[in-house]
Amino acid sequence: MTSSFKTCLLLLILFVLKGNAQIIDLKNANWQFHQVGQSEWFPATIPGTVHTDLLNNKKINDPFYRTNERDLQWIDKEDWEYKTSFEVNEAILKNDKIDLVFEGLDTYADVYVNGSKVIAANNMFLSWTAEVKSLLKRGDNQLEVYFYSPIKKILPQFNSLGYTVPVSNNDQSEKRYSVFSRKAGYHFGWDWGPRFVTSGIWRPAYLKAWSQLKIEDLFIKQLSLSDDKVFLEAQLGVVSTSKGIKVLQLFIDDSPTPIITRKVLVTEGSNSINAQFDIIKPELWWPNGMGAQKMYHIKAQLLDGDREIANKVVKHGVRTIEIVQENNLKGQSFYFKVNGKPVFMKGANYIPQDNFLPRVTKERYEHVINTAAQSNMNMLRVWGGGIYENDVFYDLCDEKGILIWQDFMFACSMYPPYEEMKRSIYDEAVENVKRLRNHPSIALYCGNNEIIPFMTSHFWNHVKVDFRSAADSIAIFNTYADIFHSILPSAIKAYDDQKFYWSCSPNGVNYSMDNNSDNLKGDAHYWGVWWGKHPFERYNDNIAPFMSEYGFQSFPELETIKTYALPEDYAIESEVMNAHQRSTIGNGTIAYYMKDLFRVPQKFENFLYVGQVLQSEGIKIAIESHRRAKPFCMGSLFWQIDDCWPVASWSSMDYYGRWKAQQYMAKKAYQPFLISPFIENDSVKVYAVSDEYKDIEAMLQINLVDFSGKILRTVLENVRVPANTSTVVYTVNENELTKGINKLGAVMNIKLMEGNRELSVNNFYFAKPKELNLSKPKISLKAIDKNHIEVTTDKLARFVWLQLPKTINAFSDNYFDLLPGEKKIVCLSDKEEVGNVINKIKVLSLVDTY
Helix, strand or coil: CCHHHHHHHHHHHHEEEECCEEEEECCCCCCEEEECCCCCCEECCCCCCHHHHHHHCCCCCCCCCCCHHHHCCCHHHCCEEEEEEEEECHHHHCCCEEEEEECCEECCEEEEECCEEEEEECECCCCEEEECHHHCCCEEEEEEEEECCHHHHHHHHHHHHCCCCCECCCCCCCCCCHHHCECCHHHHCECCECCCCCCEECCCEEEEEECCEEEEEEEEEEEEECCCEEEEEEEEEEEECCCEEEEEEEEECCCCCCCEEEEEEECCEEEEEEEEEEEECCCCECCCCCCCECCEEEEEEEEECCEEEEEEEEEECCCCEEEECCECCCCECCEEEECCEEECEEEEEECCCCCCHHHCCHHHHHHHHHHHHHCCCCEEEECCCCCCCCHHHHHHHHHHCCEEEEECCCECECCCCCHHHHHHHHHHHHHHHHHHCCCCCEEEEECCECHHHHHHCCHHHHCCCCCCCHHHHHHHHHHHHHHHHHHHHHHHHHHCCCCCEECCECEECCCCCCCCCCCCCEEEECCCCCCCCCCHHHHHCCCCCEEEECCCCECCCHHHHCCCCCHHHCCCCCHHHHHCECCCCHHHHHHHHHHHHCCCCCCHHHHHHHHHHHHHHHHHHHHHHHHHCCCCCCEEEECCCCCCCCCEECCCECCCCCECHHHHHHHHHCCCEEEEEEEECCEEEEEEEECCCCCEEEEEEEEEEECCCCEEEEEEEEEEECCCCEEEEEEEEHHHHHCCCCHHHEEEEEEEEECCEEEEEEEEECCCHHHCCCCCCCEEEEEEECCEEEEEECCCEEEEEEECCCCCCCECCCCEEECCCCCEEEEECCCCCHHHHHHHCEEECHHHHC
């Protein structure tokens, strides 16, 4: 069987009808690639990247292993060529039009069909389409994609400008030139990621054959909503080969009966067709924790007489969302109101999950979004140094009720004053706004990440700027204004005018990221903890109406480190461990905080464990301080939920999806009810925080317990917890509460109960962990049934870590404190049965690291 015949057969298998268009997927069309200037060709994978194709062909070693990254920096300096051949039959050629579509080309590429150039790509964030029917022939056809080295493309622009554009990301080249390309900024390196400047066909590629017309776009715009009905408008973008009368029909869900049938006139070329309709007694879409996520399936169909010639189906969630900015006694509010209800946003920042983007599978997307939902989150922020995510990401957020703070792809840098780039940015904004606007999860568009703070505060102190004249400086600042105050908002106004636009994050009164104590409006990023080495307690003072970034680093656990390091590398300051630590102050800062709060372990594995506990404790203080400040503060998004490679970073879940201690903590800290103690002016204040929308009557139970389990003091109080706010429900003088009690040997265990239902539990200690008089506990595991384990201890056990070798996230809870007499029930994942693994479970607590 010849290669071309196999390709033809495969393409026939992949041939599908989509709204009467014929789609030929080019994914498996026997692609090959080579380095330009080299004669040998190798098999390639589409979607893919040059780096992953070289890896698959064993031409390079694992880029993430040890220090291999350093040896692979030659790849982005070379040009690469991809090619394939495919068969086209007479049936395909009979169509009026045949489009060649690349949903993503990274980044500089020329595309040739049978020797004719049809696409010249220069923006990673755009799709590229060429009408190629006239170039195709019956039988074998050739397709070639020539990728130019992004560095060779960028450098002439960089060198010719004559001055340095301020770039404050971790662009890890000698010359910081990432901003000269519309390409994911993190590819050039960041303070949590490596430098792999990729090229390749990174999203699907296919041929689309169609006749008469095609529906390019279908937007369901919500015009009004009441309890009785929602009034909607279907806006169709239609391209037609000729003028004529067609019939438009709209269907909802699985109903065979159209809600609209009417004649429409289409003309040759582009057409806009609008049709209004309503849904009686609509089911609403709600964020996670507030209700169901109803998604209506709406199908638009165009007929020529009785024959369907095109259709398109989209999903629509009925909901309202607004950002409320009202003056108040403290400053100005900044909060999200969904379906008329103020919502405290609980979540994290999200970065791309891999440096080699096509490796992110649907399963990996599901794991991140399920993690967010299971952890009581209702928002993720798609950060501006990565990508506009794939459709599956937003689909999953729609399904799970995770709202999205959507950055445009600009971060931590100024941009060169090139008109061609500005035009490309507008096209990029339009395409991605149109692609994302149907998703109910999209809550807000944000212009950029952290450019204003860098411009106005410490930016110029650590970035070398060499302007030739004041005119150069003005040109750079005018470019900022053009992009973020004109280009991006105009695209939103034209194509999704009901969405809120926020020009920069953070954006408030005080743009210092070291001190937010006087930030009384907008959103804030607080980095005094970490970069400023402020104590964790400063989180209590640095609170803005919306906290959209803050964080602390930790290392991944040893099972992850084993994937990139050898036992000889198991030292925090080893060459390999430093290669997987990209913060310039990273290891030293972790050690600084650890020494202050914990007894620093000597054993490498224990250091990793205490590092995760340290991170968790710091972010716990931050989250609780933000929630206690409700309703002044109405959002808390820590940095960051995920990683793009195995590394020491601010993530709460490592590259392989393993939850760190912080993720388990966040799951508890983001519960609908939070009981949170806080010492203020020698008084212990106990706050009850509720995200529910009705008042409840509850029992507050406070036990002071020594580390052997003896109850030293008990407080029982009937308390009223008001709806959707934070309230002090108990206050006592600290000395009165602890009179006669050894603070180094006691814990305050606090529970909020509604009948027999435990709403929230929290433990409070009166000293740093290293100062506590801990004894080695005897921790016991007992099988309850095939999925549940009972964990008990004879003495206080802090940060109990259950480990099951060769599994990921096997337990429903982990890194928890366990009191004597307490029976902790932990659920085992469905993949394991307790009876088979209980003897394999390893248990570690803090005192075991002494």
